[in-house]
Amino acid sequence: MSARISTLWDSVGNTPLLRIGTLSRGTGNEVLGKAEFMNPGGSIKDRAAKGMIRAAEASGQLKPGGTIVEGTAGNTGIGLTLLGRERGYRVVVTMPDNQAREKYEFLEAMGADVRKVPVVPFANENHFFHQARRLAEANPGWFWANQFENPANADIHAETTAEEIWEQCEGKVDVLVASCGTGGTLGGVSSALKKKNPKLEVVLADPSGSGLYSYVREGKLEATGGSITEGIGIMRLTENFKRARIDQAVRVTDQEMIEMLYHLAREDALVVGTSAALNVRAAWELSRQRPNQGLRIVTFLCDHGSRYASKVFNPAFLESKALSVRALQA
Ligand code: PMP
Numbered sequence: 001m002s003a004r005i006s007t008l009w010d011s012v013g014n015t016p017l018l019r020i021g022t023l024s025r026g027t028g029n030e031v032l033g034k035a036e037f038m039n040p041g042g043s044i045k046d047r048a049a050k051g052m053i054r055a056a057e058a059s060g061q062l063k064p065g066g067t068i069v070e071g072t073a074g075n076t077g078i079g080l081t082l083l084g085r086e087r088g089y090r091v092v093v094t095m096p097d098n099q100a101r102e103k104y105e106f107l108e109a110m111g112a113d114v115r116k117v118p119v120v121p122f123a124n125e126n127h128f129f130h131q132a133r134r135l136a137e138a139n140p141g142w143f144w145a146n147q148f149e150n151p152a153n154a155d156i157h158a159e160t161t162a163e164e165i166w167e168q169c170e171g172k173v174d175v176l177v178a179s180c181g182t183g184g185t186l187g188g189v190s191s192a193l194k195k196k197n198p199k200l201e202v203v204l205a206d207p208s209g210s211g212l213y214s215y216v217r218e219g220k221l222e223a224t225g226g227s228i229t230e231g232i233g234i235m236r237l238t239e240n241f242k243r244a245r246i247d248q249a250v251r252v253t254d255q256e257m258i259e260m261l262y263h264l265a266r267e268d269a270l271v272v273g274t275s276a277a278l279n280v281r282a283a284w285e286l287s288r289q290r291p292n293q294g295l296r297i298v299t300f301l302c303d304h305g306s307r308y309a310s311k312v313f314n315p316a317f318l319e320s321k322a323l324s325v326r327a328l329q330a
Pocket of ligand 1: 043044045073075076179180181182183184185186230231232273275276302303
């Protein structure tokens with residue numbers, strides 16, 4: 001192949017690190033977003049999908065023409081399908097039935113076998129995670145990616161995401177802010193960057209309904225309420241999360257997240273998804289708490305807002321959740 005012709009596989013990663021103009025100018029620090037929506041499947045989870053497929057091919061768990069099964073909020077399924085189809089695999093995903101319809105549509109368009117399952121707590125055997133595991137058990141030879149516990153998830157973030165950030169920042173990165181779905185991003189990136197800069201401050205951004213905020217603050221997994229954010233927030237400790245080196249946690253409400261989502265779209269021309277808006281909101285809070293220190297605060301723009309248009313750009317949906325579109329409230 002000509003050196004200029006690529007594959008989806010080789011297009012994962014090497015995303016730009018964007019300076020968020022309005023938030024940087026306003027606080028005297030630099031708020032930077034890693035543009036993960038520019039991955040070929042449109043999200044940060046393409047990296048995890050690549051890492052898990054690569055490891056399974058190397059170990060022989062995934063054989064030519066094989067089947068990959070995974071429980072996912074959608075983005076990991078999209079990454080596995082995109083890369084898996086390119087490499088000749090079949091992909092089956094179990095997914096909670098309350099996610100943005102754009103994600104199911106994208107998956108089905110790429111030929112994934114999508115099994116929607118009811119939204120239930122993790123302890124319930126019908127949770128998407130357990131249903132994926134059972135499908136793998138019932139079908140010998142199928143490869144269950146198991147993104148929550150599979151170390152290949154955090155490994156690829158340490159190897160690629162952290163290295164890219166370090167290089168793009170030329171070694172000056174003061175604060176890292178990220179939310180957690182599996183913990184792969186935070187587990188891999190925080191551990192790798194702290195090795196390079198032990199003074200790096202790592203901040204977990206957590207939505208309502210997730211137990212991680214109270215876990216970081218008080219050592220207890222507790223939460224009330226819920227969130228419209230997708231792909232983030234958990235009520236258990238995963239192997240990938242356990243690798244994270246976290247200094248403090250910030251809670252972000254859906255109202256705060258939506259204000260930031262619209263601010264980024266309208267003022268910075270950055271149309272991002274709900275987890276990205278939540279990450280940036282937490283980064284902005286930190287920046288405002290320590291004004292004019294020239295800090296470099298890095299966070300993740302995990303996916304694109306178009307993936308949630310039927311929700312976040314739908315006034316009836318926002319109204320049903322009592323969310324209002326208004327300027328950023330300090
Ligand atoms: N944002 C979005 C949109 C996601 O889909 C996910 C993963 N489910 C995350 C953030 C969290 O990433 P991680 O699994 O690496 O913690």
